[in-house]
Amino acid sequence: xxxxxxxxxxxxxxxxxxxxxxxxxxxxxxxxxxxxxxxxxxxxxxxxxxxxxxxxxxxxxxxxxxxxxxxxxxxxxxxxxxxxxxxxxxxxxxxxxxxxxxxxxxxxxxxxxxxxxxxxxxxxxxxxxxxxxxxxxxxxxxxxxxxxxxxxxxxxxxxxxxxxxxxxxxxxxxxxxxxxxxxxxxxxxxxxxxxxxxxxxxxxxxx
Amino acid sequence: xxxxxxxxxxxxxxxxxxxxxxxxxxxxxxxxxxxxxxxxxxxxxxxxxxxxxxxxxxxxxxxxxxxxxxxxxxxxxxxxxxxxxxxxxxxxxxxxxxxxxxxxxxxxxxxxxxxxxxxxxxxxxxxxxxxxxxxxxxxxxxxxxxxxxxxxxxxxxxxxxxxxxxxxxxxxxxxxxxxxxxxxxxxxxxxxxxxxxxxxxxxxxxx
Ligand SMILES: C[S@@+](CC[C@H](N)C(=O)[O-])C[C@H]1O[C@@H](n2cnc3c(N)ncnc32)[C@H](O)[C@@H]1O
Ligand SMILES: C[S@@+](CC[C@H](N)C(=O)[O-])C[C@H]1O[C@@H](n2cnc3c(N)ncnc32)[C@H](O)[C@@H]1O
Numbered sequence: 001x002x003x004x005x006x007x008x009x010x011x012x013x014x015x016x017x018x019x020x021x022x023x024x025x026x027x028x029x030x031x032x033x034x035x036x037x038x039x040x041x042x043x044x045x046x047x048x049x050x051x052x053x054x055x056x057x058x059x060x061x062x063x064x065x066x067x068x069x070x071x072x073x074x075x076x077x078x079x080x081x082x083x084x085x086x087x088x089x090x091x092x093x094x095x096x097x098x099x100x101x102x103x104x105x106x107x108x109x110x111x112x113x114x115x116x117x118x119x120x121x122x123x124x125x126x127x128x129x130x131x132x133x134x135x136x137x138x139x140x141x142x143x144x145x146x147x148x149x150x151x152x153x154x155x156x157x158x159x160x161x162x163x164x165x166x167x168x169x170x171x172x173x174x175x176x177x178x179x180x181x182x183x184x185x186x187x188x189x190x191x192x193x194x195x196x197x198x199x200x201x202x203x204x205x206x207x
Numbered sequence: 208x209x210x211x212x213x214x215x216x217x218x219x220x221x222x223x224x225x226x227x228x229x230x231x232x233x234x235x236x237x238x239x240x241x242x243x244x245x246x247x248x249x250x251x252x253x254x255x256x257x258x259x260x261x262x263x264x265x266x267x268x269x270x271x272x273x274x275x276x277x278x279x280x281x282x283x284x285x286x287x288x289x290x291x292x293x294x295x296x297x298x299x300x301x302x303x304x305x306x307x308x309x310x311x312x313x314x315x316x317x318x319x320x321x322x323x324x325x326x327x328x329x330x331x332x333x334x335x336x337x338x339x340x341x342x343x344x345x346x347x348x349x350x351x352x353x354x355x356x357x358x359x360x361x362x363x364x365x366x367x368x369x370x371x372x373x374x375x376x377x378x379x380x381x382x383x384x385x386x387x388x389x390x391x392x393x394x395x396x397x398x399x400x401x402x403x404x405x406x407x408x409x410x411x412x413x414x
Contacts, residue, residue, distance in 0.1 A: 004214050006402050013374045014400045017393040046399045053397070053411045054262050054361060154261060167220045186224040190260070192253050193221045194401050195213050204260045 052077035057127030063116030068096030086116030161199025259284035264334030270323030275303030293323030368406025
């Protein structure tokens, strides 16, 4: 019991409330399950979607897009604007393109293979910067990219509690970096950590 | 252990990250503690603030303002626009006026004594409707007020997990109404429940 972030009964109550009707969401979740591919998950995806709806951004940059599940939740929320997807692995980006084509978002997405931190630096006025990369590089990612945010740009970072290890195994190497990252985000930005799944941090600029 | 919503160690890790520098926030929290007055709390207040920052609303209506703690978090986020506070009890509204005057928000707030559902109906184009009233009336409140939302208006409701009772004591009378409320919100709106403290539901319109 001690290592839970959220009580699993509470999690499943919340999960059961949302009936998903979009077959592409289900297909992507099925792909993730079969291939053991880490995605932000249904509850996390819904948070991304809600925040994008509320913000109505022009430009979203994802650092670590995988096969496009999180990007699809973002895109479904947008009236205008685009999402830049990045992943080291060409295979993931190819798959993302297929899924997002199928969803009708071919023209609203840019597909980039490579280091998302480096690619992100090419974009100015990022309205939503989404971090979902290798944990060891979270702090580097925000330091490299914070100046590329728009005036009221926000940051969303997944996995900031690292399955609770950030709290229960603070000496773990990745936990240490995530603790540093979280502290940095609360100091430099106005941040909250939502205990949704693996911990989602959302931050806006101070004042 | 079974009735926790969030693991208390996780909660306290998150709490410790945010250092509060505003003396008025601390004063209001101190008032709540001393008088055993139920407020949305630090983490909840920060969520309200963040959402208001992202949304940049013109009009926020609170149903159940107490002595103004949640309204103060909202007001601190606004560039423009105003907050309408409502409470049954004149004493609370008086106190809210004092606190918000002190915070410099005299001209940005309306202070109304009475039934917040009834008062809310006087306002059109509500950008953020905040529900924090008696639990037995949540469903009534949204049904009465949903047509007063602006086109991209959102709803934020506190206490939707009712200390976990919604899950662990589903037969409780208030749990039942909250379960109905939550189901309604997930059907009629696009909703998420954030397991922050007592459960905060945030909803935007579908599609
Ligand atoms: C957790 S998965 C992404 C899941 C995706 N955001 C979702 O929720 O659907 C992380 C992905 O980031 C990629 N990745 C890790 N570090 C990266 C970096 N620095 N730049 C680009 N991609 C990276 C990995 O190849 C992996 O596919
Ligand atoms: C939980 S407290 C509000 C706390 C406040 N929102 C905060 O977080 O600082 C609930 C308040 O709502 C008031 N209340 C309950 N039902 C109401 C209604 N229908 N209309 C107006 N006020 C109501 C109560 O008098 C009480 O002061």
